[in-house]
Amino acid sequence: MLDVADLRVSFGGTEVVRGVSLRISPGECVAIVGESGSGKSVTARALLGLAGSNARTSSERLRVRGRELGSAGEREWQRVRARDVGLILQDALVSLDPLRPVGREIEDPLRLHERMPPTARRARVLELLHRVGMPDPALAARQRSGELSGGLRQRALIAAAIALDPPLLIADEPTTALDVSVQARILALLARFTANGTGLLLISHDLAVVRELADRILVMRDGAVIEEGTTAEVLGAPRTAYTRALIAAVPSGTPRGMPLSVVDRPPAAEAEAVATARTAIETPLPALRDQRPLLALDHVTKTFEVADGRFTAVDDVSLSVHRGETLGLVGESGSGKTTVARLALALTKPDSGDVVLDGTEWSRLREAERRPMRPRIGAIYQDALSSFDPRWNVGRILADAASGTERGAPAPGVAALLQQVGLAASVAHRRPLTLSGGQRQRVAIARALAASPEVLICDEPVSALDVTIQAQILDLLDELQRSRGLACLFISHDLGVVRHMADRVAVMQGGRIVEAGAAEQVFAQPAHPYTAQLVADSPRLVH
Amino acid sequence: MSELELRQTTVEASAEHRPPRRRDRLPRVGTLLAIAFVLFLVAATCFPGLVATQDPNQIAAAEAFRSPSLAHWFGTDESGRDVYSRVIAGTGTSLLIGVTATAIGLALGLALGVLASFGGRALDFGVSRVVEVLFAFPGLLLALLVIVIYGPGPVTATIAVGLSTAPGYARIIRGQLVSIRSAQFVESARVLGHSPARILARHIVPNALVPIFVLATLGIGQAIVWASALSYLGLGAQPPAAEWGAMLAAGRTYLAGAWWMTVFPGLMIVGTTIATTVLGRALARRGRGPS
Amino acid sequence: MTRGSPADPRRQRRGRTIRHAGLLVAGAVFVMWAVATLTFFAIRLIPGDPAQAILGGPGSQASQEALDQVRRDYGLDQPLLVQYLAMLGRLLTGDLGSSYALKVPVADLLGAQLGGTMLLALLSLVLAWILALGLSLWSTGRGRVSTAVGEGIELTAAALPHFWLAAVLIAIFSSGLGWLPPVATGTPAGLVLPVVTLAVPLAGFLAQVMRESLLDAMQQPFVVSARARGESTTGVRLRHTVRHAALPGISLSGWALGWLLSGAVVVETIFAMPGLGRTLLQAVTLRDIPVVTGVVLLIALVYVLMTVLTDVSSRIADPRLRQEANR
Amino acid sequence: GCQAAEPEASGDPVSGGTVTYASGDAEPTCLDPHVGGNYPQALIAGQFLESLVSRDESGEIIPWLADSWEVSSDGLVWDFTLRDGVTFTDGTPFDAEAVKVNVEHLQDPATQSSTGYLALDKVEQVEVVDDLEARFVLTAPDSALLESLSQPWTAIQSPAGIARGMEENCQAPVGTGPFIVDEWVKQDHISLVRNDDYSSPPADAAHEGPAYLEGIEWRFVPDSASRYAALQGGQVDVIDNPQPDTIAAAEQGDAFTWIDAPRPGASNRIELNSGQAPFDDERVREAFIRAVDVNDGIDALFFGTAERSYSALSSVEALAYSDESLFETDLDRANELLDEAGWTERDAEGYRVKDGARLTLRFPVSTNQSIPAEQSLFEQVQATAKDAGFEVVIELLDLSGWYGALFAHEYEIVSAPYTKVGPDVLRIVYHSDSITPAPSGYFANLSQLNDPDVDALLTEAAATSEPDARAELYEQAQQLILGGYYLLPLYDQQNSFLLSTEVQGARAISTVSTPSFYDAWLAG
C-alpha cells in the first residue's frame, strides 16, 4: 500500500533523511523509532509531500496505493492527502487551529475531497467524533481546540485524519505530552484501526509505546534506517549498539540504581545491580527512618482564587524526605505536583500546615530570615531554558549561583561544576539558547549543585527530553544524589521514571496523596485503584 | 493596547518567536543602511557646519522658490533660504524633539510602570486605572490641552507629545516588569537565596532595560511626526528654527509650486523613522538572539 | 497552555464572563468620572477669563458690568467645589452645558458633529484594515524581496504626517487629475480623500503587527496539519492564517480609534468637514470650555465603548482569551 | 480701488442658480454683526443685512436705506430720511422706529457689541421724528458718523428679529438684504436664499429688484490649499483669502477672476511699542525701521499681488498720507542711531547689548490672524533686523495667547489689523485714550503712541465736517505719526476673492470690502 525506496530529504545542503525505504501493507503497523532529530518527522511529512518549502526531496520510488508520487505536483499531492493517507502530526496540542471550531477542522477533508451537502458533512463529523471516543461529540464539534484537553485534542486530530477512511494512517508521536492513562486510550484507538485493516506508520522515540502496536520496527539514526525487523526481533535481539541503548534507556522495568545509559551491561553486573536494588528496597532504610526528615510537608493545604470561588490545588498533603533518599511524586497533569514543589521551596505560602526544613518551620519564616537557608535547598525544572537569564552565558550563570552561597563555603569553580555534570569547559562561554536540551538540563543541574544544597527538588526534570538523553540525565542525577547523600523530591508524571529513580513514592490525584510507600511495593501491589489504573496504563518493554 | 504596545509585539515577535535564522546573525543590508543614515544624522547634529553648505537662516528674498540645483541641492524656500542647509540644521532640533519627547514619555512611563509593578496590588490597580484614563485622551487631544494651558512652542509641543506617549510606555513597562518578575529565572535566583536587591540589579533591571531601550528608538520617529502635526496647527516650533515638522508645515502651502520645500524634510522624517525602527529591530534581535 | 479545568468548566466560564463584564462596566464608569474630573480641573489652569470667552473672546471690549453679569449667570463666581459638583450633577442628567461662543447647548452641537466624525473614523478604520490585511497577506512569506518591499511600505506609511499626506493627495487627485473633490461636499466622493488620508498611516501600523502574527501563524503546526488534510496554500491563508493576522488588529482597534480621532483634528480642518476634531480646535482657540469638556468626554466615551467592544470581539474571535484567568 | 469683474463681457444677466462661496475666515459664532463685531461676521452679514448708507468706489458716501441726510450746523443733530416702502424679510416695515431699536440694541451692554458700539459712541440717542425721519442726537460732533453707519457692524435688522433674543437672532438675523439666512449647519455651511421681495439696492448697484441668484451656499474651508483646489475642481465658485501664489497662478490663466479689494482703515503695519524700553527712544525706533528690509520679501512672497505701503492708512482711504523717504532702508544709519542711543556693544551672537541687556524685540504673532506669507515676511524682518543687532523673537500664539501677550505689554513689535471705514481709524489706533485698556484688557493703540499734539489733531479732525479742513488735520496727524517712527507700514490689508469666470457681476462693496452678490449671475 505504501512503498518507498531510497527517500532522501535535504535542507539547504544538509541531508536529514538519507535513503529510507519502507513498505506497509493493509492492517500492518510499522513503527519508526530513533532519538530526537534523527529524521522521523521529516520522513513522515515527506511521504505526503509536506517536508517543507525549503526541502529538497528525492526518491527512487514513492508509491501510495500503487500510484507513483515521486514527481507529483502540489495539486496531485492535495488529492492524495487525507484521501489516501491520513497524517496525525507530532504537536498534537497545537495542530488544530485554535480559532476554528473543531467540527470545521474535521469537516475540511470532507469539504475538499467529497461533494457532500453540508448537513451530511456535519452528521459525518459527529459520527467520526463518536468513533474516536469523544465523550460529547456535538459539544466538541462546536468547541475550539483550546477548550479541549490534550487527550481530546489528539482524538479530534485523529478524527480529522480518518475522515475519509484513508487506507494508511501516519501517526507522528501521537502520545507524547499526554498523561499515561490518556496515552493508553489513544494507543488502543489506533490499535482498533489496524485491526480493521488500516495500515499504520507509527513514529515514536519511546520503544515501550511502539512495542504494544507495531508489527515491524525501523530504527533511525541520523536520517538513515540502521536496523529493521519484526518487533520481537528488534526488541528481543537488537543487532546494533544504538538499538540496545534505546532499549536500555527505557526506565520502566530497569531497577533502581541500575544505570540507563550504559549500553552493553555484562549480565553479571546486571544481576548484581538488581540484587542491591532489591535489598535497598526490602530494607527500607531503617537508619534513616529514625532520623528526623530533612524536608517535610505537614498537612499542607494550598488553595487558589479562581473566578467562582477557591480551588484547592493541594489538599492536606503530608510527605517527608530524608537525607540520602529519593521520594518520587507521581500524578496526572493538574494534580498539584508543581504546587507541592513550590510549597517545599517556600516560593508560595501554604494556607494551612507547615513545611519543615531540617527542623525549622521554614514556611513560617519571613523571607529575609529564610534567605540564608535557601542555599540548602536546590531546584531543577522541566523547562531549563526559561530558568536562565537570557542575557547570561553558562559561565556567568554558574558563577552567579556559586557566589550566592552566603555560608562561606568555598564555591566550586565553574569548570569543576561543568565537569561534574559531564560538560566540556568550553560550554561556559555559550548561551543556554544555543545548547541542546540535554546540555541545558546539565547546566541546570550544575547550577543547582553550585550552592551545595542538601535537598534537591526536581520538577519533571526529564519530561522534555527524549529517551536516550533522559537516560543520561537520570543516571547523572542518580549518581550525584548518591555520592552527595542528597535528599531528593523527584516529581514526574512518568511512572517508569519514578519507579526507576525513587526509593519511596507518593501518588497524587486531585491535590491529595492517595497512596504512598516503598516504590517497588506501590508499583507491584498498588493499594489504591487510581494507582492500579496508572500502573496498568503505563507502557512497558516487557510484560 | 497602544501603538507602542503594537511595536512592542512586533519587536518581541521578531526577536523571540521566530527561530534564529542564519541571516539574522549577520547585519542585514537594511541594518547597515540604517546605521549609515543614523551616523549621518549624528554628524549633522554635532557638526552641522561640516555637512551643510550654507547658513540655514540666510535670507535672500530674491532667491526665493528656486528648484533644486547644484547651488541649492534641495532648492530654496519662500525666503530664499537653502532648503538643504535648513534640513541639516533642523536635524538637531528635530532629533532633540524626538528624543526628548520619547525620554519624557519613557520617564513618566517608567515611574508609573514601576509603581504599578512593585507597589502592591492596590497601587497596581490604581496606576492601571490612571493609565486607562490617560489613554482616553487620544494623543493630539492631550497635546492640545497641554498647549492650551502652557502656550504653544517647541518645548510645550515636546512635553505634550511626551505626555501623550507616556501611558503607552507605562503599560508596556508594567507588563515587562511583571513578566520578568514572575519569570522562572528570577524565581530560580530566589531559590538560590539571592537578595531582592541583587535580583533587581542583576536580572530585572537589565532584562527590562533592553526592550525598553529598543522601544524608545522606535518612538523617536513617531514623536517627530506628532510634533510636526502640532507645527502644522501652528502650535509647534517657532521661526526661524529650522525644524523638519515646521518646514513640512510651512512648505505645504506651496506644495503645488515648490514641491522640494516639503519633500525633503518629509523624506528626512520618514528616513529617520525607518532607520530608527530598523535599528531598534536589529537591536532587539541581537539582545535576544545568539551571541 | 491550558489544560482541563478541575471545576465544571462551563459554570466557571460563565462566572468569569460575568465578573469580567462587571469589571469592564465599573472600569468604564470610573474612566468617565476621572476624565470629567481631570478635564474640569485642567481647564481651570488655562489662562484667560471664562467670562471673557463668553463675551466674545479677549479681542472684545466688554464692559465690567457685562463681565460681572456673565459671571453670575454662569455661576463662575461660585467656589470651585460647588462648580465641580454642579458639573457632575449636570453630567449625570446628560447636560453638557451651553457653548460660550456659540450660545447653543453643547449636547446639540456635538450631537450634530459626532455622526460625521464617527463615520470618518470608522470608514478609515475599515479601509486601514483592508489595506493592512491586503499588504501583509501579499508580502508575507513570499520571499525576501516582497518582505522588504512590504516592510518598507509599512514603515513609510506609518511615518506620514496626515497634513502632508492630505496635501499630496489633494495635489494629485484634486488639482492634478481632478478626480476627487478636495473638500468634503457631503457626497461619498468627498469622503474618499479624508478617509484615505487617515487610513494610510494607520494601515502602516496595523500591517506591521499583522505581518508578525501572520508569520507566526504560518509557522504553526496547524498549518501543516491543514495542508495534510488536502488544503491548498491559498486555502490555508484564507481559512486559517488570516484570522490570526487579524487578531492583534482587533485588539488594537480601540487604540486605533483614539488615534484616528486625533488625526481627525487635522483632516477635518484640511478637508473642511464638520466634525468633532474641528470643533475641538475651534473651541480650544476660543477657550470655549464647555465645548472642550464636551468633546473630551465624548471622545473618552467613544474610547471606553470601543475598548469594551474590542474586548468583547477579541473574546469572540479568540476563544483562548475566554479561558484565561482575568487580568 | 477695486477691480470688479467686467460685467459687460459676457452678455446679459440671467436669473437662477446658486453660488458656492468658500470662506477661509473663521466661522462666525454669531451671524448678528451687532454682537461682538468682526470681519467674518461682516463678510456674510453683507448678504442679508443692509446699512443706512454706503460708499462708492471713489470713497463718496451714497444713499442706501437712507435716501438723504442733513446735519445741523453744530454737528450734533443728524436727520436721516429713510427709503420708503422697504420691509424686512419677516414682514416688519423698515422705519425710523427700527433705526432707533437698532442703535439701542448696539448700545445695550447685553448685546456684547464691540465694533458697532465703538462706532456709535458719540450717538446719544435716536429720535423718531416720523415714520421715515430718524434723528441722531450726538454728544459731540462726529465727522465719521456716516462712515461708521456704512459699516456692516451697524447694519439695520428687523426689530422683531432682535426681539427674539440673542440666541435665536444669532442663528438667523433678519434684515432687508437681497438674501435670507435659511439654514446654518455649524462647521459646514450657511444656506442663503433669495429675498424675492427685495427692493432696496444701494445707489451704486447695477440693477433693481431681486437678486439674480437663487441662493448662496456659504461654506467654511479653513485650509487655503483645499480652498483653491476646490475652486479649481469646481466644487466652489468663489473663494476668499486666496494664497498669493495661487492668485498669481490664477491670473496667468483665464479660468478665474480676481477681485482685489483691500480693506479700508489702517494698513497692515508693524507697530513699535513706544511705551517701554527700548522703543521709548525714538532713535531706536528709527534704527529698527531703517534696518528692516521688506521690499524684496513682499515681492517674492506675494507674487506681485501686494504693493508696499508707506502709510498708516489703507490705500483705499482718500485721506491716506504716505512718505516713502521715512522708510528707506539704511543699515549704516541704523547702526549710527543705535550707537548714539547707547547700544554700542555686541555680544557673541552679534546682537547689541546695553547694560548687560540684549536688544531683544518680542514679536507675538497670532497664527489665527496672519497668513503663512506674512509669517515668512516676519521671519525676513527678523533676519534683516539682526544685521543691525536687533534680536527679534517671533512668538507664534493662538488668539487668546496673543491678546494675553499684548495685555501684559509683553511685546516690542506687533502687527494687528484694524478695519474701519474712514480715516477716523487713526483716532482709534493712535489716540492716547486707546492706551487705556477696556475692562476686558483690550486696547487698540498698540504702539502706545502718547502725543498730545496727535491727540488734539485727531480729536479735532473727528469733529470737523468741512472736507478740506478735515483732510488737512488728518494729514498733519499722519505726518506726526509716521515721522515719530511708531510704525512700519507693510502693505494694504490683503483682501481678495477668486471667482470662477462663470460668476459674473459680483463685486466688493467699497465700505469694508465685503463681497456683494446682489448683481451677480451665473454665465454659461
Ligand SMILES: Nc1ncnc2c1ncn2[C@@H]1O[C@H](COP(=O)(O)OP(=O)(O)OP(=O)(O)O)[C@@H](O)[C@H]1O
Ligand atoms: N524545515 C526545516 N528546515 C531545516 N531543517 C529542518 C527542518 N525540519 C527539520 N529539520 C531538521 O531535520 C532534522 C530531523 O528532524 P525531525 O523533525 O525529522 O526529527 P525527529 O526524528 O522527528 O525528532 P523528534 O523526536 O525531536 O521529533 C533535524 O536536525 C531538524 O533540525
Ligand SMILES: Nc1ncnc2c1ncn2[C@@H]1O[C@H](COP(=O)(O)OP(=O)(O)OP(=O)(O)O)[C@@H](O)[C@H]1O
Ligand atoms: N497561581 C495559580 N492560580 C490558580 N490556579 C493555579 C495556580 N497554580 C496552579 N493552579 C492550579 O492548581 C492545579 C495544580 O497545578 P500544578 O501545576 O501543581 O499541577 P501539576 O501536577 O504540576 O501538573 P503538570 O503535570 O501539568 O505540571 C492546576 O489545576 C492549576 O491550574
Ligand SMILES: [Mg+2]
Ligand atoms: Mg519529530
Ligand SMILES: [Mg+2]
Ligand atoms: Mg507541573
